[in-house]
Amino acid sequence: MSIRKKKSRPAVVTPTETILESISDGVFTVDMEWRITSFNRAAEEITGVPREEAIQRVCSEVFRCSMCGADCALQLTLETGKPIIGKSGYIITAEGNRIPISISTAVLKDAQGQVVGGAETFRDLSEIEALRRELDSRFRVADLVSRSPLMQRIFEVLPAIAASPSTVLILGETGTGKELMARTIHDLSPRQQGPFIAVNCGALPDTLLESELFGYKAGAFTGAGKDKLGRFALARGGTIFLDEIGDVSPALQVRLLRVLQERTFEPLGATRSEQTDARVIVATNRDLAELTRSGAFREDLYYRVNVVRVQLPPLRRRKEDIPLLVDHFINRFNRLQRKAIQGIAPEALSLLMAHHWPGNVRELANAVERAFIMCEGGLISIAHLPEELTAHGASAAAGADVRSAHDLLDAQSIRSALERNGYNRLAAARQLGIHKTTLFRRIKKLGISLPEQDGRSRTPPAR
Amino acid sequence: MSKAAFAYWDNRIAPVFDCARQIRLVETDASGISTETQEMPPDDQPVQKALRLAELAVDTLVCGAISRSLHETISACGIRVVPFVAGEVEEIIQAWRSGNLQGDAYAMPGCRRHRRSLRRFTPERGRNFSCKKPGDKK
Numbered sequence: 312m313s314i315r316k317k318k319s320r321p322a323v324v325t326p327t328e329t330i331l332e333s334i335s336d337g338v339f340t341v342d343m344e345w346r347i348t349s350f351n352r353a354a355e356e357i358t359g360v361p362r363e364e365a366i367q368r369v370c371s372e373v374f375r376c377s378m379c380g381a382d383c384a385l386q387l388t389l390e391t392g393k394p395i396i397g398k399s400g401y402i403i404t405a406e407g408n409r410i411p412i413s414i415s416t417a418v419l420k421d422a423q424g425q426v427v428g429g430a431e432t433f434r435d436l437s438e439i440e441a442l443r444r445e446l447d448s449r450f451r452v453a454d455l456v457s458r459s460p461l462m463q464r465i466f467e468v469l470p471a472i473a474a475s476p477s478t479v480l481i482l483g484e485t486g487t488g489k490e491l492m493a494r495t496i497h498d499l500s501p502r503q504q505g506p507f508i509a510v511n512c513g514a515l516p517d518t519l520l521e522s523e524l525f526g527y528k529a530g531a532f533t534g535a536g537k538d539k540l541g542r543f544a545l546a547r548g549g550t551i552f553l554d555e556i557g558d559v560s561p562a563l564q565v566r567l568l569r570v571l572q573e574r575t576f577e578p579l580g581a582t583r584s585e586q587t588d589a590r591v592i593v594a595t596n597r598d599l600a601e602l603t604r605s606g607a608f609r610e611d612l613y614y615r616v617n618v619v620r621v622q623l624p625p626l627r628r629r630k631e632d633i634p635l636l637v638d639h640f641i642n643r644f645n646r647l648q649r650k651a652i653q654g655i656a657p658e659a660l661s662l663l664m665a666h667h668w669p670g671n672v673r674e675l676a677n678a679v680e681r682a683f684i685m686c687e688g689g690l691i692s693i694a695h696l697p698e699e700l701t702a703h704g705a706s707a708a709a710g711a712d713v714r715s716a717h718d719l720l721d722a723q724s725i726r727s728a729l730e731r732n733g734y735n736r737l738a739a740a741r742q743l744g745i746h747k748t749t750l751f752r753r754i755k756k757l758g759i760s761l762p763e764q765d766g767r768s769r770t771p772p773a774r
Numbered sequence: 775m776s777k778a779a780f781a782y783w784d785n786r787i788a789p790v791f792d793c794a795r796q797i798r799l800v801e802t803d804a805s806g807i808s809t810e811t812q813e814m815p816p817d818d819q820p821v822q823k824a825l826r827l828a829e830l831a832v833d834t835l836v837c838g839a840i841s842r843s844l845h846e847t848i849s850a851c852g853i854r855v856v857p858f859v860a861g862e863v864e865e866i867i868q869a870w871r872s873g874n875l876q877g878d879a880y881a882m883p884g885c886r887r888h889r890r891s892l893r894r895f896t897p898e899r900g901r902n903f904s905c906k907k908p909g910d911k912k
Binding site for chain 2: 358359360361364365368369371372373374375376377379380381382403405406407408409
């Protein structure tokens with residue numbers, strides 16, 4: 312925003328005024344009646360209010376900041392005598408645009424030390440905000456959030472995958488976000504205006520799944536009073552997502568193969584085939600190649616679905632995403648639950664980073680959601696996290712301080728090392744870089760329970 | 775019968791409607807008799823503020839600065855918005871009753887040009903917010 316016409320300026324006389332006119336931060340001062348007594352050039356440019364219109368007006372009506380009113384920072388400074396530095400907010404311009412700013416305040420005193428008003432400086436953060444958004448967009452594709460190189464590689468090819476009509480196979484452990492990935496591919500595809508139909512093939516018995524997928528005609532079986540459209544018909548012009556494809560019976564695999572090969576299907580009781588143009592995305596958490604080798608999954612269907620493959624890494628292999636995902640879930644739950652949780656305490660985040668996450672991103676989302684129930688406001692601390700994360704739930708709840716966080720992290724590291732080394736204490740101590748007696752002392756101190764077998768007779772598995 | 779809402783703070787029109795926490799509702803019946811009530815608009819999602827005003831059957835909202843998105847949401851609820859108004863709330867209510875609110879006398883500093891555009895673009899003609907388009911040069 313700028314003031315286009317050059318206004319007649321009062322002659323600048325003092326060095327202070329020259330400095331105030333030359334800086335890029337907005338500065339204004341008010342008297343004890345909250346009326347503006349000075350307003351520099353940058354203040355004009357950021358707010359869009361000419362100086363002659365601002366002088367002697369009530370500051371809140373000139374500044375129009377989100378803090379103006381009950382949360383006025385300058386009022387707080389005048390009441391307490393303490394300056395406020397870098398508080399964030401936004402102002403609203405005459406065009407209705409929100410400009411992000413940071414403000415600082417100070418008390419103005421005369422030569423005798425009497426308070427005569429206040430001064431406020433503010434900085435336009437629009438460019439910083441735009442840069443932050445640009446940086447953020449590098450780690451985000453639709454609802455997928457990640458800064459992990461493993462996921463970044465997927466993000467790079469995702470637009471090309473979305474643009475093609477080929478069948479996609481999404482592989483990944485439970486909770487890694489297979490359906491979210493499928494939905495993202497649909498949302499980025501030319502079919503985004505069409506429907507996205509998800510079917511969990513593992514959740515339905517075979518006969519029911521068949522009628523769900525292909526539909527039926529009236530009279531096809533007892534109780535089929537009228538025609539019912541199947542999911543393939545409903546997905547016309549859009550995408551059908553078949554989750555848990557590895558759990559489909561051999562009989563139904565044959566019918567699916569026909570749909571994928573010929574793009575036709577027959578509803579139960581129909582005498583004619585129907586065409587489908589739905590794009591097919593399938594997913595499984597099972598090893599399809601192994602299922603194919605063992606004969607549980609048809610080889611021809613495997614090659615038909617395995618056209619484009621997306622392998623979602625488990626959360627334990629992309630732990631660098633945990634802070635980003637936690638922020639994402641906190642923002643989401645703040646919106647959904649209308650709360651104002653500010654973030655997560657460093658020691659609680661350390662604990663999340665140390666966890667193995669067998670349930671992957673879903674487990675992390677559930678942990679944050681649970682913390683939202685326990686946490687009234689401020690930061691999520693260790694006491695708000697589920698017991699399975701804190702390991703010794705009671706001690707964490709009692710003393711959620713840095714020391715207990717340290718103990719919990721210690722215990723988790725020792726448990727992980729022992730598990731990795733088949734409970735061979737010596738091997739675990741070596742891996743942790745400590746002497747075995749130190750390990751025994753810590754196991755005892757931290758109350759870590761160990762299995763009967765000590766792992767000495769077993770070869771430690773390679774990491 | 776008409777109902778106007780005046781967002782206020784400390785006996786003046788609240789400087790920013792997006793954060794306003796108090797509203798004075800002035801209802802005028804066919805015989806010209808007015809009744810006034812107070813309302814606390816929801817303080818969370820902007821859309822909740824708009825829905826609450828619609829729920830209260832408000833015809834006109836008189837407010838201070840308002841963000842474009844919130845303005846558009848409220849207008850979409852069929853509520854006429856008179857934005858960027860400044861002054862003592864009693865004086866503004868009087869000006870509204872006498873039909874003098876559109877004058878520059880009640881405009882926030884730096885908003886006169888935009889309030890002139892407000893008169894040109896009435897709700898019936900489709901656009902009532904600003905003469906500037908988002909892509910216009912500043």
